[in-house]
Amino acid sequence: MNPEPSRSTLQVGGLSCTLGANHVLRKLSLPALRGGQLVALLGRNGSGKSTLLRSIAGLVPARADTLMLDGEDLRPLGARARAAAIRYLPQSLPDFVHLTVTEAVLVALKARAAVSTAAAMQKAAAVLGDLGLEHLGSCFLDELSGGQKQLVGLAQALVHEPAVLLLDEPLASLDLNYQHHVMQMLSGLALARGLLIIIVLHDLNIALRYANAALLLHDGALLASGEPPAVITAPHLAQAFLVRARVERCSQGRSNVFVDDLIQL
Numbered sequence: 635m636n637p638e639p640s641r642s643t644l645q646v647g648g649l650s651c652t653l654g655a656n657h658v659l660r661k662l663s664l665p666a667l668r669g670g671q672l673v674a675l676l677g678r679n680g681s682g683k684s685t686l687l688r689s690i691a692g693l694v695p696a697r698a699d700t701l702m703l704d705g706e707d708l709r710p711l712g713a714r715a716r717a718a719a720i721r722y723l724p725q726s727l728p729d730f731v732h733l734t735v736t737e738a739v740l741v742a743l744k745a746r747a748a749v750s751t752a753a754a755m756q757k758a759a760a761v762l763g764d765l766g767l768e769h770l771g772s773c774f775l776d777e778l779s780g781g782q783k784q785l786v787g788l789a790q791a792l793v794h795e796p797a798v799l800l801l802d803e804p805l806a807s808l809d810l811n812y813q814h815h816v817m818q819m820l821s822g823l824a825l826a827r828g829l830l831i832i833i834v835l836h837d838l839n840i841a842l843r844y845a846n847a848a849l850l851l852h853d854g855a856l857l858a859s860g861e862p863p864a865v866i867t868a869p870h871l872a873q874a875f876l877v878r879a880r881v882e883r884c885s886q887g888r889s890n891v892f893v894d895d896l897i898q899l
């Protein structure tokens with residue numbers, strides 16, 4: 635029998651972040667998040683989702699009463715030190731240089747870890763296999779589609795085997811098949827490796843189907859948290875997204891959101 639993977643705990647309390655003149659996050663506290671969870675981070679445009687992920691990764695100046703991973707205070711650590719355990723995949727990736735897919739994953743791994751070339755090749759091949767990208771290994775990055783590039787970014791984050799993975803809309807440019815493929819893979823990885831994944835999603839039906847926890851942001855504060863069906867409810871959707879919606883079970887027993895109308899203020 636495989637040993638139980640070790641599970642990290644991330645604690646966030648009283649987190650505030652001001653960018654320019656915008657008070658983006660206001661004393662935000664989250665329930666303790668554990669390894670093994672696939673957490674959907676939800677909220678309308680501008681509600682503070684990316685800023686929350688970037689604050690945890692140490693990429694924006696933020697103040698917090700508590701910001702801890704496994705009892706270690708993250709606040710004194712800069713982004714580089716936090717990156718040993720916490721990987722952040724941004725919404726849009728920087729322009730890639732002229733490398734093949736395999737080289738890009740190897741470069742990402744070797745930039746951070748002292749690892750032999752043989753071991754690095756093995757890790758890169760495994761992660762590309764997990765993502766169904768093995769056929770693209772020798773393609774150059776500048777020959778890939780937007781969605782394929784996004785997947786390479788995900789491979790670069792995964793190859794580090796972090797304790798916490800922060801994903802900012804990784805499904806945004808993926809086709810229907812790849813959206814479900816990636817979510818199945820992430821849900822399997824969270825469970826098998828005890829990885830904590832926080833993923834920004836705009837597709838609430840994907841969140842209902844794959845996430846085992848959800849955080850709903852509204853104006854830089856937490857409006858609701860818990861199991862996705864307890865968070866994705868008609869009253870919460872009305873408040874957070876200004877839509878009149880129903881959440882109904884389909885013939886397969888899965889919950890789906892149907893939007894009937896917009897709420898005019």
Ligand SMILES: Nc1ncnc2c1ncn2[C@@H]1O[C@H](COP(=O)(O)OP(=O)(O)OP(=O)(O)O)[C@@H](O)[C@H]1O
Binds near residue numbers: 655683684686
């Ligand atoms: N560098 C910045 N300077 C000033 N304000 C900023 C900066 N970056 C973000 N903001 C503001 O912070 C707020 C939250 O932005 P953020 O990107 O965190 O939202 P989001 O929920 O991720 O949105 P989306 O779903 O559109 O990606 C927005 O009002 C945005 O204009």
